[in-house]
Amino acid sequence: MKKNITVAVDGHSSTGKSTLAKQLAKQLNFIYVDTGAMYRAVTLHAYQNNLFSGTKLDQSQLLEQLHQLKINFQVNASNGQSEIHLNNVNIEDQIRNMEISERVSVIAQLPEVREKLVEIQQEMGKSGGIVMDGRDIGTVVFPNAELKIFMTASPKIRAQRRFDELKTKGEKVSFEQVYTNLMQRDEIDSNRKHSPLKQADDAILIDNSNLSLKEQFEMIKALIFCRSERD
Ligand code: DC
Secondary structure (H helix, E strand, C coil): CCCCCEEEEEECCCCCHHHHHHHHHHHHCCEEEEHHHHHHHHHHHHHHCCCEECCEECHHHHHHHHHHCCEEEEECCCCCCEEEEECCEECHHHCCCHHHHCCHHHHHCCHHHHHHHHHHHHHHCCCCCEEEEECCHHHHHCCCCCEEEEEECCHHHHHHHHHHHHHHCCCCCCHHHHHHHHHHHHHHHHHCCCCCCCCCCCCEEEECCCCCHHHHHHHHHHHHHHHHCCC
16 A cells, blocks of 8 residues: 555434544554544543533533543553543443433533533544544545545435444343434534534545345445555
8 A cells, every 4th residue: 555544424414424534554554543432431521520411511620620631542462452541440331321322412511511522523633544533524524534434325225224232232121222322423514603513525434234244345445445556
């Protein structure tokens, strides 16, 4: 490959963005960054520090504390995965439950939070050779990314995938709860004022409702090799 390109993977919730991005990063020996985990980390902080009453956030308290939050990724030597740390504590296993999923969209709407996280993301990707997944990567974080992918799939299929994943982890949730949460998050993420989820004009749309992981991976790998050979 001629150069270390930037790959932006955006799309709806539970479309397998992180699975694909991890596969690509491994294959290409690129850095992988899961930006959803960063919004979840801020949500975990707010949740653990009682800044939520139900799903209602004490916004001013959070904004006061925002500058104290140190969010970074470190490779876990035992599994080779890049895992998220909040103030030097590995929180990878605490951020994907329903308590956090039900509150994260409120946090992700705040421009101050987005500004802080986007700055960290741009710093991580400044030398290229990165696959980053999220909602605004191709539109805001890296508008000049060489390859932009926008992933979607049917709501029922997405909810089933997430439900199966949570059940494997032993979470006690119903399919309806997962489905409702996905629909609500997509609605808030797509209609928020700041950096809403939308397909970049130059992104390639992939609907993986009926694609196997292998088919999807092979298709996108071919695209990356084409893009990285461009001058
Ligand atoms: O990818 P995920 O489901 O872990 O993301 C959690 C939430 O964070 C999602 O509902 C929207 C928000 N998010 C965002 O607004 N911008 C990003 N770049 C990544 C995630």
